[in-house]
Amino acid sequence: MAQLIDGKALSAQVLQQVAADVALLKADYDILPTLAVVLVGEDPASQVYVRNKMKRASEVGIGSREHLLDAGTTQDELAQLIATLNSDPLVHGILVQLPLPAQLDEDSVIASIHPDKDVDGFHPLNVGALAAGRDTLVPCTPQGCMIMLNQVHSNLSGKNAVVVGRSNIVGKPMAALLLQANCTVTIAHSRTQNIESLCRQADIVIAAAGRMALVDATWIKPGATVIDVGINAIEIDGKRKLVGDVAFEAVSQVAGAISPVPGGVGPMTIACLLLNTTRAVTRQLACPLEQGVGAMNTTARSDRYVRS
Ligand SMILES: Nc1nc2c(c(=O)[nH]1)N[C@@H](CN(C=O)c1ccc(C(=O)N[C@@H](CCC(=O)O)C(=O)O)cc1)CN2
Secondary structure, three states: OOEEOOHHHHHHHHHHHHHHHHHHHHHHHOOOOEEEEEEEOOOHHHHHHHHHHHHHHHHHOOEEEEEEEOOOOOHHHHHHHHHHHHOOOOOOEEEEOOOOOOOOOHHHHHHHOOHHHEOOOOOHHHHHHHHOOOOOOOOHHHHHHHHHHHHHOOOOOOOEEEEEOOOOOOHHHHHHHHHHOOOEEEEEOOOOOOHHHHHHOOOEEEEOOOOOOOEOHHHOOOOOEEEEOOOEEEEEOOEEEEEOOEOHHHHOOOOOEEOOOOOOHHHHHHHHHHHHHHHHHHHHHOOOOOOOHHHOOHHHHHHOOOOO
16 A cells, blocks of 8 residues: 655645744744735636635735636736736735636736746746756646655655646646656656556656546556646535546555645645745845745755655
8 A cells, every 4th residue: 555645744844834934034024925816707616726825825924915806807907917916015926826717818917927926936937947947936736746756755866757747837847847856757648659658667657637537556657656636526426526637546556655636736736835925035035044945946945845
């Protein structure tokens, strides 16, 4: 039976570190790190994620501002709000919850956020910096996955990693982070041939395809580490249930370590968002925290949460 990588417990450790960084920023610089969260429309899942982000922010002492916009909001209206938040010195992080309603162009919305306030790490400048191996704001889900991997592996160097999925939010930045940690990285996707045999050779499989229970036990090398990024909502007996991209029961008989859904990558994503918010403060004010997030590169930051 595989070791369970408990994202809930691990995210609590990360949040503790964030709370300490927030306290330090207050004591040394009299700064209240503040996150602006923008939600357009009434997608129920997005409402849950935004609510959870605000709740966790308040628990660690991060200030938050919620901007709930009508589903019919225009590109110009959203651009105006983002311009206001960009120039507000009391706002350090800006997050626009995705997906956006169809009339809005996601790429230009993301590009309009100031790169130093881009706590999602989606701005093209931050994407480029990550690809070049520079210190930058890193997308929250892959960052959380790296922290989880560092719990299991004291050294990722030379590991064979397969990322299933090539989204801008998870697959591509995940591959960049694994490469930064000296893994040998393959990105597999819907057009990849022999995907099962590719995965069977992997020491690490990151399942981020958005297809329920896609990865089953026959895909996994005995002892491999499996991180499940999938969030697929299904209904069983009239009740909503979340399942991942991995057939959890079967794969946990073969894998060495596995993350569950729920309680795996999801809570880590939110914890890393708040980690990025304190990091955004240090970028904007050039006040590196002693031993804090500001002084560390992306790999080093996820290395802080090592095996206990
Ligand atoms: N601007 C962004 N939009 C989206 C992102 C993102 O990182 N930035 N990621 C996803 C959704 N997401 C964060 O926004 C997210 C998804 C799931 C969870 C989570 O904690 N899930 C829980 C279960 C919650 C439930 O019951 O529904 C878990 O897995 O345990 C957090 C964040 C798309 N949009």
